[in-house]
Amino acid sequence: MEKYEAIKNLEEEDDEDVEMAVHQISDSRSTIAAAPQHRTKILHQELSSSSSKHQHQHQHQHQSSPSHRLLSLDVFRGLTVALMILVDDAGGIVPALNHSPWNGLTIADFVMPFFLFIVGVALALTYKKPSCRADATRKAFLRALKLLVLGLFLQGGYFHRLTDLSFGVDIKRIRLMGILQRIALAYLVTALCEIWLRRDDTVNSGSSLLRKYRYQWAVSLLVSGVYLSLLYGLYVPDWEYRIATESSSEPKIFSVKCGVRGDTGPGCNAVGMIDRTILGIQHLYGRPIYARTPECSINSPENGPLPPDAPSWCQAPFDPEGLLSSVMAIVTCLIGLHYGHIIVHFKDHRVRILYWMIPTSFLVVFGFALDLFGMHINKALYTFSYMCVTAGASGVLFVGIYLMVDVCGYSRLTMIMEWMGKHALMIYILAACNVFPIFIQGFYWGKPQNNILKLIGVGT
Numbered sequence: 001m002e003k004y005e006a007i008k009n010l011e012e013e014d015d016e017d018v019e020m021a022v023h024q025i026s027d028s029r030s031t032i033a034a035a036p037q038h039r040t041k042i043l044h045q046e047l048s049s050s051s052s053k054h055q056h057q058h059q060h061q062h063q064s065s066p067s068h069r070l071l072s073l074d075v076f077r078g079l080t081v082a083l084m085i086l087v088d089d090a091g092g093i094v095p096a097l098n099h100s101p102w103n104g105l106t107i108a109d110f111v112m113p114f115f116l117f118i119v120g121v122a123l124a125l126t127y128k129k130p131s132c133r134a135d136a137t138r139k140a141f142l143r144a145l146k147l148l149v150l151g152l153f154l155q156g157g158y159f160h161r162l163t164d165l166s167f168g169v170d171i172k173r174i175r176l177m178g179i180l181q182r183i184a185l186a187y188l189v190t191a192l193c194e195i196w197l198r199r200d201d202t203v204n205s206g207s208s209l210l211r212k213y214r215y216q217w218a219v220s221l222l223v224s225g226v227y228l229s230l231l232y233g234l235y236v237p238d239w240e241y242r243i244a245t246e247s248s249s250e251p252k253i254f255s256v257k258c259g260v261r262g263d264t265g266p267g268c269n270a271v272g273m274i275d276r277t278i279l280g281i282q283h284l285y286g287r288p289i290y291a292r293t294p295e296c297s298i299n300s301p302e303n304g305p306l307p308p309d310a311p312s313w314c315q316a317p318f319d320p321e322g323l324l325s326s327v328m329a330i331v332t333c334l335i336g337l338h339y340g341h342i343i344v345h346f347k348d349h350r351v352r353i354l355y356w357m358i359p360t361s362f363l364v365v366f367g368f369a370l371d372l373f374g375m376h377i378n379k380a381l382y383t384f385s386y387m388c389v390t391a392g393a394s395g396v397l398f399v400g401i402y403l404m405v406d407v408c409g410y411s412r413l414t415m416i417m418e419w420m421g422k423h424a425l426m427i428y429i430l431a432a433c434n435v436f437p438i439f440i441q442g443f444y445w446g447k448p449q450n451n452i453l454k455l456i457g458v459g460t
Contacts, residue, residue, distance in 0.1 A: 070343065072402040073121055075414045078421030079401070080114040085431050087111065095301050099320075100379060101292040102266055105389065109379040112179065112321075113332050113390035116186050117398070120336020121343070123187070127194045128344050140191035144184040151180030154433045176283045177275075177319050182326045186333040193219055194337060203345040206355055213341060220334045227328045228384060232262040234270040241281055241316050254312045264381060266290035267313030271381050275322040284317035289380050291315070318380070325382035335359070335391045339398065349407050356399050363392030 087097045087108035099108045130136040155178030157169035197215040201208060210217065236258045242251035258268035266272075266288070275284055290296060296314035297304040306314060342355045367388030371377045377386045404410050411418070420427055430436040444451040 070125070070406065071411055071414075071418060072398065072405045073118065074421035075405055075417045076114070076398055076401050076421065077118050077424050078414075078417035078419065079397075080111060080118065081420050081424045081427050081432075082417065083107070083114075084111045084428070088432055098292075098301065099289055101301050102290050102380065103376040103378050105377050105379070105386070109386075110390055110393060112182070112329070112379075113387070114394050114397070115179075115183060116329055116332040117336035117339075117391060117394035119183060119187055120190055120333040120338075121340040121398070123190050123194050123333075124337050124340020124344055127191065130195055133195050136195050137192065140188060140195065144188035144191075147180045147184035147187065150429075151178045151184065152176070154429060154435070155179065155181075159434065159438060173282050175285055175319070176279050177285075177321045177323065177326070179321060182321045182329055185326050186330045189219075189330050190333040190337055193334065206358075209341060209345060209355075213338070216334060216337065220331050223327060223330055223334075224384060227324065230274070230324055231264070231270050231381070231383075234273065235259075235261050236263060236268045236270055236273045239273070239276065243315055254316065256311075256313045256316065264376060264378065264383070266293065266295075266318070267311060267316070269381060271322055271324045272316075272318050274324045275319050278323060279319075281317055284319040284322075286317050288314075288316060288318035289320055290318065320380045325380070328382040328384065328387055331387055332391050332394075335363070336394070339395065353399055353403070356395055360392050360395030360399065363388045363395070367392060 087099075090097050095106075097107055100106050127136060152174065156174040156176070159167055193216045197213075197219065199212050199215075201212040203209050203212055238255065238257050238259060240253055240255045242253050244251045256267050260268050263269055275281075291314060292301050292303055294300040296306060296310055298307050299305075338359070339356060342352050346352050346355065367377070367385045367390075370385035370388065375383060375385045377383060377389055379386055401414075405414055441448075441451045
């Protein structure tokens with residue numbers, strides 16, 4: 001869009017130059033008629049003046065227009081995709097690359113916030129000057145719907161694990177939430193904020209930037225307030241769930257004793273209660289992240305047998321991309337939107353970096369301070385402290401990539417990440433969702449166990 005506007009402005013200036021040249025030549029003709037002996041000299045001077053002015057304006061317009069897209073955003077997206085594949089494949093081998101079982105933070109816990117932050121930055125560039133708000137809204141809804149349907153197909157249980165060539169899912173037990181579903185929700189809310197909740201104020205400073213988008217900041221505060229009120233204010237009653245057993249046709253019933261408010265432990269938090277009430281426990285993720293906690297695994301932080309005194313909630317389904325936690329995830333996307341606004345309204349590299357580093361530093365310090373005072377960093381609940389720390393970390397990494405790629409010009413070193421960033425959704429579907437490995441595994445010799453993946457040691 002920036003390139004189009006630059007070209008459009010350039011064409012308008014060209015038309016003005018041509019019209020000016022025509023008037024100048026017309027004036028020259030009257031002068032030439034009065035003084036034929038100066039015809040050649042005057043005509044040459046007038047055309048030379050017009051040509052010089054046109055060349056000066058063309059050079060000025062070329063310098064003020066962007067010469068290329070924001071490569072750092074593509075590189076950041078590609079790096080996040082690569083990190084996601086790494087933690088999915090190596091997380092079971094290296095504990096530091098696996099998700100934290102409950103409270104705490106590992107490298108894997110940054111992947112989702114990075115994606116949401118990138119979506120916010122991209123939306124600021126996409127909806128910078130929408131020609132029609134109603135049409136932009138319709139496209140935002142369609143885009144979110146596509147992501148939602150794709151997420152249901154990829155993470156709803158239709159594709160089974162590696163080494164299992166069967167496919168299909170029982171609609172009664174399909175997983176309703178997931179990574180793409182969360183991104184779809186955050187994308188839609190943030191896009192609607194960008195399309196409808198901004199003023200036409202001129203931006204020439206940090207304070208004027210905040211005033212222009214003050215309604216979007218109000219939405220961020222409102223969403224955060226709703227999340228915190230529900231997380232710490234809802235009463236969580238006792239509940240139960242059933243687990244099928246091989247030794248009996250009747251499922252085993254587990255009762256979880258709660259009767260508390262404001263609990264952020266695995267068994268009695270409001271996040272899980274809302275999902276069980278609205279979505280239904282049969283539609284939640286069946287392999288809970290807290291199964292690797294010391295209370296639930298003798299091999300913690302890895303999966304393992306239950307300890308003798310394991311609490312009753314250890315095998316209960318829990319969705320790490322649930323409804324209430326996804327509400328808090330919207331704020332990460334809105335913070336990314338603010339970083340994108342800085343790109344749109346400020347062109348100087350130093351100004352951009354200054355306005356990026358101020359909220360980045362505040363978010364990181366504030367997030368760790370909240371964790372220190374009892375609001376634990378928790379990815380499964382997407383706590384407010386977790387949002388602050390990971391959004392700040394997103395800003396730190398984005399600024400570093402921006403300095404390296406867009407300011408210093410070291411783009412050749414990041415060409416692979418740039419390519420991955422431009423094809424992030426395709427790579428996610430094929431690699432992270434195991435679609436490509438399952439497809440390859442479908443070709444075998446004699447029996448399904450003799451396939452290429454087993455030959456190279458994948459999925460065995």
